Amino acid sequence: xxxxxxxxxxxxxxxAFLLSRQRAYRIAGANLSALHSRPAYHGTYSLLWVxxxxxxxxxxxxxxxxxxxxxxxxxxxxxxxxxxxxxERQLVLSDAVAIAEGALPSKTGDLRAEIAARHTSLQxxxxxxxxxxxxxxxxxxxxxxxxxxxLGWRARNRAEKIIRLILMSMAGIAILTTIGxxxxxxxxxxxxxxxxxxxxxxxxxxxxxxxxxxxxxGKLDPDKVGAVPLFAGTLLITLIAMLVAVxxxxxxxxYLSEFASRNVRSTVKPLLEILAGIPTVVYGFFAAxxxxxxxxxxxxxxxxxxxxxxxxxxxxxxxIMIIPFISSLSDxxxxxxxxxLRDGSYGLGANKSETIRQVVLPAALPGIVSAVLxxxxxxxxxxxxxxxxxxxxxxxxxxxxEAVTTVTVQIVMLITGDTEATTAAGPAFTLGFTLFxxxxxxxxxxxxxxxxxxxxxx
Amino acid sequence: MQMSDEIKISARDVNVHYGDxxxxxxxxxxxxxxxxxxxxxxxxxxxxxxxxxxxxMNDTIDVARVDGTITLDGEDIYARDVDPVQLRAKVGMVFQxxxxxxKSIYDNVAYGPRIHxxxxxxxxxxxxxxxxxxxxALWDEAKDRLAQPGTGLSGGQQQRLCIARAVAxxxxxxxMDEPCSALDPIATGQIEDLIDELRKNFSVIIVTHSMQQAxxxxxxxxxxxxxxxxxxxxxxxxxxxxxxxxxxxxxxxRIG
Ligand SMILES: Nc1ncnc2c1ncn2[C@@H]1O[C@H](COP(=O)(O)OP(=O)(O)OP(=O)(O)O)[C@@H](O)[C@H]1O
Ligand SMILES: [Mg+2]
Numbered sequence: 001x002x003x004x005x006x007x008x009x010x011x012x013x014x015x016a017f018l019l020s021r022q023r024a025y026r027i028a029g030a031n032l033s034a035l036h037s038r039p040a041y042h043g044t045y046s047l048l049w050v051x052x053x054x055x056x057x058x059x060x061x062x063x064x065x066x067x068x069x070x071x072x073x074x075x076x077x078x079x080x081x082x083x084x085x086x087x088e089r090q091l092v093l094s095d096a097v098a099i100a101e102g103a104l105p106s107k108t109g110d111l112r113a114e115i116a117a118r119h120t121s122l123q124x125x126x127x128x129x130x131x132x133x134x135x136x137x138x139x140x141x142x143x144x145x146x147x148x149x150x151l152g153w154r155a156r157n158r159a160e161k162i163i164r165l166i167l168m169s170m171a172g173i174a175i176l177t178t179i180g181x182x183x184x185x186x187x188x189x190x191x192x193x194x195x196x197x198x199x200x201x202x203x204x205x206x207x208x209x210x211x212x213x214x215x216x217x218g219k220l221d222p223d224k225v226g227a228v229p230l231f232a233g234t235l236l237i238t239l240i241a242m243l244v245a246v247x248x249x250x251x252x253x254x255y256l257s258e259f260a261s262r263n264v265r266s267t268v269k270p271l272l273e274i275l276a277g278i279p280t281v282v283y284g285f286f287a288a289x290x291x292x293x294x295x296x297x298x299x300x301x302x303x304x305x306x307x308x309x310x311x312x313x314x315x316x317x318x319x320i321m322i323i324p325f326i327s328s329l330s331d332x333x334x335x336x337x338x339x340x341l342r343d344g345s346y347g348l349g350a351n352k353s354e355t356i357r358q359v360v361l362p363a364a365l366p367g368i369v370s371a372v373l374x375x376x377x378x379x380x381x382x383x384x385x386x387x388x389x390x391x392x393x394x395x396x397x398x399x400x401x402e403a404v405t406t407v408t409v410q411i412v413m414l415i416t417g418d419t420e421a422t423t424a425a426g427p428a429f430t431l432g433f434t435l436f437x438x439x440x441x442x443x444x445x446x447x448x449x450x451x452x453x454x455x456x457x458x
Numbered sequence: 459m460q461m462s463d464e465i466k467i468s469a470r471d472v473n474v475h476y477g478d479x480x481x482x483x484x485x486x487x488x489x490x491x492x493x494x495x496x497x498x499x500x501x502x503x504x505x506x507x508x509x510x511x512x513x514x515m516n517d518t519i520d521v522a523r524v525d526g527t528i529t530l531d532g533e534d535i536y537a538r539d540v541d542p543v544q545l546r547a548k549v550g551m552v553f554q555x556x557x558x559x560x561k562s563i564y565d566n567v568a569y570g571p572r573i574h575x576x577x578x579x580x581x582x583x584x585x586x587x588x589x590x591x592x593x594x595a596l597w598d599e600a601k602d603r604l605a606q607p608g609t610g611l612s613g614g615q616q617q618r619l620c621i622a623r624a625v626a627x628x629x630x631x632x633x634m635d636e637p638c639s640a641l642d643p644i645a646t647g648q649i650e651d652l653i654d655e656l657r658k659n660f661s662v663i664i665v666t667h668s669m670q671q672a673x674x675x676x677x678x679x680x681x682x683x684x685x686x687x688x689x690x691x692x693x694x695x696x697x698x699x700x701x702x703x704x705x706x707x708x709x710x711x712r713i714g
Binding site for chain 2: 344347348350358363
């Protein structure tokens with residue numbers, strides 16, 4: 001029903017468009033330039049109004065009537081079962097709706113049958129009401145806008161204004177959801193801090209991470225929510241990943257943009273980008289099943305003890321994952337360095353390596369730096385690989401051969417663990433908020449640098 | 459005016475193709491040492507292209523193909539054993555569009571001398587930079603802002619910076635592609651003085667769209683049209699009585 005009306009409004013809007021446009025043509029006669037707005041704009045103006053009124057009414061009426069019907073049915077149930085608990089009334093209602101819609105109810109009975117019948121009749125009323133009101137509204141909009149068509153009618157400005165409002169409300173939705181998410185992060189974080197007696201210092205600088213150890217007594221122990229081991233683990237793995245990704249990615253980019261022939265470039269670049277398309281969960285089990293044992297084997301061969309889950313394995317694999325980001329972004333910025341700068345350098349008798357080192361790379365440096373920063377924020381936020389390959393123990397160590405844990409891993413553990421979600425949510429949200437702040441800062445810095453770099457050449 | 463008749467650059471049967479575009483057609487020309495040669499001709503006739511053949515800058519363009527022989531001091535610059543990098547140290551170039559490096563003014567000028575190890579110490583380098591900037595008539599404007607980026611200069615200042623940069627490496631031949639296109643008459647006069655001074659030691663080839671400039675600074679003029687070298691000879695001769703009707707119509711302003 002709703003879908004039918006949705007399409008009907010669309011059809012009516014198209015008709016309104018044609019009618020108004022037609023009228024504009026007729027009013028203008030041979031002298032089209034006498035119209036303030038071109039006929040198509042008169043049509044668009046009508047079309048927009050019909051859509052806004054029609055779809056708007058449809059949405060508003062559907063929601064409102066559902067609420068009303070439910071309220072009506074609930075009132076009837078409450079009347080029939082004055083002593084039943086709320087949950088049972090709910091059950092009756094959902095069974096009645098199921099009966100009315102021909103689905104399987106959990107139980108049947110007189111009351112349920114009665115409510116179902118009532119539901120059916122109310123639905124029929126409601127459908128008619130919607131059809132009539134929506135059609136009336138849309139027709140009214142058609143007629144009103146059609147009769148407004150005149151030589152001096154500023155349909156274009158008005159249509160553009162409506163479109164602007166529509167775009168604005170879409171942007172508003174996007175912004176509001178973001179704000180909502182951030183606000184809920186902040187709220188949960190504050191909540192968590194108040195639960196540990198505002199010992200924010202314990203969270204930021206404490207070295208013992210075992211946040212759920214006290215939950216059975218119903219409180220969080222500020223001495224056990226020290227996140228330093230997680231920060232340290234994240235840092236260590238990020239460092240290893242960048243040590244792998246930056247040199248490989250950067251040199252690959254330099255090779256691709258400055259040395260490779262066109263053929264090599266056109267095959268290698270997409271191949272590198274395939275790396276970026278591999279889901280991180282694949283990298284994760286690759287790290288856990290292939291790389292970690294290999295590293296342990298190699299370590300044992302030279303007499304080192306390596307944990308079966310190690311920061312090194314996770315970091316190296318994460319580095320491999322980040323290579324395509326760095327190489328492809330750097331390749332783009334190196335390519336964006338104007339050829340005239342290279343020519344200038346060659347024209348002064350510089351050779352290729354001098355030109356690359358002294359002209360191309362310095363010119364591309366801001367872009368490369370921001371590519372690296374984006375890589376870092378990927379590494380910090382990466383979850384799958386570390387969950388599988390880095391371990392879970394919150395060890396405070398700088399030894400890459402031991403198991404470490406990261407902020408993201410602990411969030412996963414908290415949320416997927418046995419503890420009730422509401423208890424575990426506090427520390428998880430707080431860690432998430434910290435992570436959010438770090439990546440946000442890094443992305444802002446990266447974007448700043450990129451913008452400055454753009455200004456240099458544009 | 460003393461003229462040596464020593465040939466510095468000699469081109470024979472030079473053809474340049476950019477993919478399917480035939481940009482330079484069978485050009486023969488002898489450029490004399492210690493003399494200024496002007497290349498003139500309508501836009502798109504191949505002046506820049508021919509200029510770029512002389513220091514092998516066309517090597518950096520994938521689609522460009524150069525045939526024929528060009529010799530510098532009698533040696534074929536397209537021979538297999540010639541290193542274009544060394545060639546370009548001898549044959550400097552000022553490009554049609556100013557292309558300062560995104561570095562400081564000082565580092566822009568010092569770029570060539572540093573690469574070629576021309577300065578033994580900082581004082582030497584300072585001297586080269588100052589001298590080059592003075593010769594390019596930029597010193598007075600730039601002396602207080604040597605550490606600022608060269609890209610922050612005005613268009614005309616950038617053009618002079620690029621001239622200073624090219625002069626700083628002391629090339630034997632200087633190729634200048636419309637070096638005064640963005641300059642006011644005063645700076646143009648200073649650059650023309652510089653060209654006149656360079657002529658004592660180097661040969662200079664200058665591409666220009668200004669007939670007056672060609673007449674003022676050059677001793678030899680070459681007129682290009684649609685990729686052909688139509689006429690080449692003494693500047694006085696070309697401007698007073700051109701032999702080819704195309705040259706005549708160009709310099710009197712009827713084609714171009
Ligand atoms: N990189 C290139 N790729 C393809 N074609 C080119 C390239 N450079 C120049 N051409 C072509 O070669 C011809 C000669 O160009 P050239 O730049 O030498 O002209 P010009 O005489 O310097 O003109 P102007 O006075 O406008 O600078 C033109 O037809 C141009 O389109
Ligand atoms: Mg040119």
